[in-house]
Amino acid sequence: MLLRLLYFLKRPTSRHVLINTFGNYLNVFFYAFFAWILVRILTPSEYGVLSVLLGIAYVLATILDFGTTATIYSYLPPLLEKNDQSIYRFIKSTFYYQSLFSFIIIGTLFLTFPYLDKVFFKTNAPELWLYMTAFSVLFFIWQNFVLNILFAAKKFLKANIYLNTTNVIKTIVILILMMTKATTVGAVIFVFGIMGPVIFFLLLTIEKKDLLFVLLKSEVKREEFRFGYTLKYFIASQFLNLGLRMDLFLLSHFRPKNEVGFYGLAQKIILSIMTTIISITQVLSPGFSKISSQPDARSHLKIGFLYLLIPSALFFSLLFVPKQLYDLVFTEVFSLTSPITRALAIPYIIYSLSNLPLLFILYTIKKPSYILVAYVVFFIILTGGCYILIPKLGAFGPPYAITLAMAVQFLILGAASVREYRRLPKVTKY
Template sequence: MLARAIGFLTTWILVRHLTPDEYGIFSILDMVAGVSAGLITTGFNWSMVKSVASHRKDPATAWHIAGTVLKIEVIYGLILALGLYLGADFLSKNLFHKPELLFYLRLCSIGVLGNILFTYRNAIFQAFMKFRLNAVFTAGHSLCYLGIIILFLMMDQFSIRAISIVYVSLPLIISIIAIVLLRDGFKKARKERLSAFLSSMGSNYGWLLCYTLCLWFSGQFHMIILSRYFPMQEIGLYGFAYKIYGLSLMLMNAINSVLLPTFSGITENSALRKSFKKTLKGTAVVSVCLLVSIPFLGFFISVFAGERYSGACIMLQILIFGAAISTLLSPPVNILFALDKFKLIAIGGLIFVAINAAGQLTVTPVFGGLGAASIQVASHLVLCLWVTYHSFKLIGIKK
């Protein structure tokens, strides 16, 4: 929560000192570095959290699983970083149709590795239920970034290039420090008895990969379509609205970080059902608060970002409505993961990405950021309803 509050303050400083065009560049950097990193690793991290939760009584095996996943993700990150660096010129001219993005796409080669280690760090803290340590590092990361931005402003060195370099470098540095601090745990690892984990990865990871590919595609596609058909100012307005949307999901993300290891440790349906209902009441309260805030978002933007970003108002209202629904229906997907229903999750992902792609191709080129926001919300709503229906059915909740 503290990290999100700091992130909110940081976003305020950025939009106060960056034009919508400059914030558009920053949004594309954020999207490429963040979403590309999660293409393969999200499934590995989910599997690691679940497997470690089931091996809590055998720390040696649990730490060996965590170490194996780290090695795989680092190798993947290095390959992806090299590919992005070498292909930056092609991507800037032929994919985004914005040659001025060349420098920033090359920066993403650092950013993807940093984001991979950042998400791994969150996952390993989550897996071993080190929530306090995770909170310290997450808040520390946000504070460092905010402090550096303020320092740039005081020294009159603030620029889109300077903050972009810090933005991609800081997660890498802080995550390496966090992982080094866990070295005593990795030393406990026993280098055998991974057959159950590897066989689980073999049977389930294909479905997980399918689901994460769907999330990856939808996370990239809306920005790619916008960059091909609209000027950087439109991308900046949409990027600002999408950033606030991401910050509005802070409670949902905090809840999810606890739910997966918690649900994975419950074996009885009655206990799972009781825990699920209790969580759903909490997410309902947060959702109502988000819905109530929608009429006041125009005033919020004028105070928070100024008139330059007033064009983002309707986009943000649409996205906050989506955030309210996503928050309300966030617990069910953790039920499916806990019960190993990866095929159901993958099918939901395929339905989601089909709707998302069709909408972004037909609606976004006409309506710009408004269309992109509407399609993102509508397709996520379909996915949420899919996983909710099957979760209710599996744990015996009557509709």
């Protein structure tokens, strides 16, 4: 048993998972530290404006991914393995079309942001801050694109070094602004949204400047963008992302704000463990994109299952965390967070394991239509369930709806995976 555990830990995949998980949690720590500093510098109203503007930037950067993350993980690893000369054409074409579509949306935001802020967001922020926010979306998109390229190429250590070196520099700049009493919402947006990504690109360029020139010389081809594949997954992911927020939105609509606060804190505990799932799937994705037979699939599915047991075990452990520990960390004012967290842990065990058929469908068989169906059903069940249960059960209603939605989604993805697995060749071709 001990020898098996040692062998498991010595695997390159285990090393990548440890590096990426540590790097992701270090990134989470920096953002928590930034929040800890900023709430001591800015007034509540200023921090509210900052939260809204950066929130807009982060959400738009996620939406304007346009599904290219899945395209990169699906198609880049096989090209890298074959050392195919079309690698650079694929990267440049994907980057070009994502940037082109993003420019259109961000350009529209540039023109309408002052009006939208006046009638909807109502931050009353100066126009310069609004324009910096819109501009920062593009930098976030580009930074995420480069990170996905590095992850798909299994450069996890370098990616996390670049990212967290940038975080260290941002921390130093924020501390200098604090000491010189020059901290404003606009200055913070500039540091996070523009300066940070620029430093990230500079660190990358210093080491990879030769590859930059090769990319610049590469041609752009529309077929490299995989528009059909990208669009289907993009739409599917929006149903998932919106579905995962509908519980909080509907709770806010039906229940008192203190109940929303208890539930929101429980959600943050769940989201902190979901960082582990992200770290693991980022490492596993390149391997799934190279599966070509049933034996290959069995090997990767077995390995993936073992790694996804880690976040599943973390969610399971939440069922046994004593209430006293929650009270110690969050104070007795948030005592209801404990039972809500336990209730939410159950559906997220299912969510953790559902990533296994998701990886197989998305990166091995490359049929996001299955995922689109699963996520639409997930959204309908979760939204409908929360709408019915929240007025009756309050903050304890959503866990029931989420559990049912997660289970049905898992069954759809699992059934699709079994069907497509049987169509794979039974023998690996060398």
